[in-house]
Amino acid sequence: MNNFKAEAQTMKQAPPDAAESTVFHWRVKQLLEKLNKQPSDKVLDLNNSAMNTTDLKELIAILPLLPDLEEMDLSWNDFVGGALQPLTHQFSHTQKLKVLRLNNCRLMPKDVTFLGEALEVIPCLEILDLSWNNNIGGNLSSLTQKIPKGYNLKTLKVTDCSLTMEDGNSLAQLLNRIQNLEELDLSINKNIGHSLKSIARELKYLSGLKVLNLHMCGLKQDGFQCLDDAFQYLPELKKLDVSCNKEIGGGFQSSDAHLANLSDLEILDLHQCRITEEDMAVLTQIIPLLSSLQELDLSSNKSVGLSSDNLLTRLRFLPKLKSVLLSNCSLQQNSFASLAEAALHLPELKILDLSWNKCVGGNLKLILKALSLEAELQELRLSSCSLVDKDLACLALVVQDGPLAKLQKLDLSYNQHISDQGWATFYQGIGALEQLSELDVSLRPVSHCDCEEWFGQLLAALLKLPMLSDLDLQGWVLSKRQQKQLESFNWDNERKIRIDF
Secondary structure, eight states: OHHHHHHHHHHHHSOHHHHHHHHHHHHHHHHHHHTTOOOOSSEEEOTTOOOOHHHHHHHHHHGGGOTTOOEEEOOSOGGGTTOHHHHHGGGGGOTTOOEEEOTTSOOOHHHHHHHHHHGGGOTTOOEEEOTTOGGGTTOTHHHHTTSOTTOOOOEEEOTTSOOOHHHHHHHHHHHTTOTTOOEEEOOSOTTGGGGHHHHHHHGGGOTTOOEEEOTTSOOBHHHHHHHHHHGGGOTTOOEEEOTTOTBTTTOSTTSOOGGGGOTTOOEEEOTTSOOOHHHHHHHHHHGGGOTTOOEEEOTTOTHHHHOSSOTGGGGGGOTTOOEEEOTTOOOOHHHHHHHHHHHTTOTTOOEEEOTTOGGGTTTHHHHHHHHTTOSOOOEEEOTTSOOOHHHHHHHHHHHHHSTTTTOOEEEOOSOTTOOHHHHHHHHHHOTTOTTOOEEEOOOOTTOOEEOHHHHHHHHHHHHTOTTOOEEEOTTEEOOHHHHHHHHHHHHHHTOOOEEEO
16 A cells, blocks of 8 residues: 555656556556566457456456557457457557457357447457357358458458358458458368358459468368369468368369469468378379478378379478378378488478378388488377387487487377387487487377386486476386386476376
8 A cells, every 4th residue: 555655646746648657557567467467568468367357347447548559368268258348449549459369258249249340440450369259150240241441450360160151151251351361260160161162262352361271161172172263363372271171082183273373382281181092193293383381281191191193202392391291191111112212302301290100110210211311300200100129229229320319209109019128229229319308108098018127218218318398108007116216206306307107
């Protein structure tokens, strides 16, 4: 109270501007400190603050004190839902607002209406994120119809909002009015695929679009073909995600292959799309032409490994590739050998995922030999690859030679065919991985294997891995003595490793 009285006295003596600044300092700082947030006159980050009704009322009261506010994040606060109207009434005091995030706020249909009406008083808004609000579905038009032509919106995200076909159609009508849009995220809206043809036709107005996320949108073959036609109007597209749309399988062979025109594309995600062998023949011709490609995800498409027209051989023409994800692609001996050969020409490769491809077992040396020419790999995933002792021995040898010195994450889980001696050899050889932060050697949940023969080598290895923060040992049976040794390891060595066993 004494501090408050002194501050109030200062306000009386100070000029108006200084008094106003002091009010801002006290009221805003008081609320943000209560919610464990840092005060700022331009950024109001209240994400996941467990706000209650009182906090929301106080927020509404302080908004007029933030005329320079540019970013507001109220995500993951349930009390915002149903109470947005008084908050939007204060937006006239924050006309410089550029970013508004309302993820998972339990927004109600009336909230969407009030937000739409408030857009005219925040003309500088560039980023609007309404993701994870399921009640928006069926009511998006009350927002989109209020956005005027020429509005400067650059990012619109409505992930998992239960959007309907009608929402998709209203969104399509909006696209030619917001031609500066750079990112559109409609992911995890399974019913919007029915209106994707109308959305795709309007994409021609978004020549500056850089990110298009249609993950799990119920996209079908005909919708994908319309989307392919739109690619010719999107020369600046950098990220395309059409993953988990299982009904587009077979649609690539019927497309006009405008995908090949996306020379600036850096990220292409096609995982779990039921791509056919005929599709693979088309993609084998297209993907190597995407000269800027850095991340490629073809996981859970078994035709990748079975295709006679081997795309993996032609990855050598994409020297900028940093991430190649091929989990569960049914790789065969020849396709795996083709990948290993192509890896020789991928000097910037950082992430490689070969999990759930059984052919890797007994043949890991093929890819390690290719990777050993460079020292940039940071993440290697080999879960459920039927690895055997000689694979781990080869891995340990490559580690000792130093070319994997920058490896940060290594996943060897669910490889049941490795003997105790194989694990012991591996732990004896991984001490050179000084940047390794995550190591997973878990077994399947039904497994119950003893680790007595190599447990000592594991403890010795932990001492040599200064950056290790996560160790997964699920499925291994540890004695009480071994459990106690692991639990006391951090204390004895002043470490903070999360050990899961």
